[in-house]
Amino acid sequence: MSDSTVGIGLLLPEVLGTYGDSGNAQVLCKRLQWRGYDAEVVPVSLDSSVPSTLDLYLLGGGEDMAQVLAADFLRNSPGLRSAANAGRPVFGVCAGLQILGNRFRGVDGVEHAGLGLLDLVTEPAQQRAVAELIAEPNLLETPLTGFENHQGASVLGPGSTPLGRVVRGTGNGDGTEGAVTDHVIGTYLHGPALARNPELADLLLSWVMGHALKPLELAEVDTLRSERLAARRAR
Numbered sequence: 001m002s003d004s005t006v007g008i009g010l011l012l013p014e015v016l017g018t019y020g021d022s023g024n025a026q027v028l029c030k031r032l033q034w035r036g037y038d039a040e041v042v043p044v045s046l047d048s049s050v051p052s053t054l055d056l057y058l059l060g061g062g063e064d065m066a067q068v069l070a071a072d073f074l075r076n077s078p079g080l081r082s083a084a085n086a087g088r089p090v091f092g093v094c095a096g097l098q099i100l101g102n103r104f105r106g107v108d109g110v111e112h113a114g115l116g117l118l119d120l121v122t123e124p125a126q127q128r129a130v131a132e133l134i135a136e137p138n139l140l141e142t143p144l145t146g147f148e149n150h151q152g153a154s155v156l157g158p159g160s161t162p163l164g165r166v167v168r169g170t171g172n173g174d175g176t177e178g179a180v181t182d183h184v185i186g187t188y189l190h191g192p193a194l195a196r197n198p199e200l201a202d203l204l205l206s207w208v209m210g211h212a213l214k215p216l217e218l219a220e221v222d223t224l225r226s227e228r229l230a231a232r233r234a235r
């Protein structure tokens, strides 16, 4: 990979790929390439260590045991934490959000340490949240859309702010959705989230590039968004 190529780290897709969130890496890569930048997806698997030099890091959702495996691995491989502490963007979805937090408890009742990159704690909720999820964003202009499928409910501490306010669905479980600390974002949105929410994709990319990127007109993305937002109104 040349120095000018943007390296998009896709962390542990073999265990955090259950909900299709690996698509977030393809979305970021394409949105850069369509604008004339070189970009490459760099998968990081359980048999390697996490490099601290990639430009951005992605974690997807996963089942409970896979999540514990991923959290243990990431706690013991310091690359992600040092990259985040150096300001490199990190985006985690669902299990990814919970791993980025301070700690999470699975449905088995066992508490596991997270990475402490987001100030949040996750406990199992009474009911599993499986639904379309819509939120009014805090950092962006346009509504956040995705689907959710999780048991965990997350409570934010003062070191993180919500990514948005739930309009439909469950999100964190208290009316807020997701969490942000510096350049680390966690969300309960699958979809993949960055395919459904191009403004969120471009926010992450603006942090990578150090400047805003020129807009992209993509009719397919507009159609997908309007279909998903209309589906919520039809119910």
Ligand SMILES: NC(=O)CC[C@H](N)C(=O)O
Pocket (backbone or CB within 6 Å): 019, 060, 061, 062, 063, 064, 067, 093, 094, 095, 096, 149, 150, 151, 152, 153
């Ligand atoms: N979709 C997911 O990543 C699920 C995460 C976690 N296992 C939960 O149920 O809360």
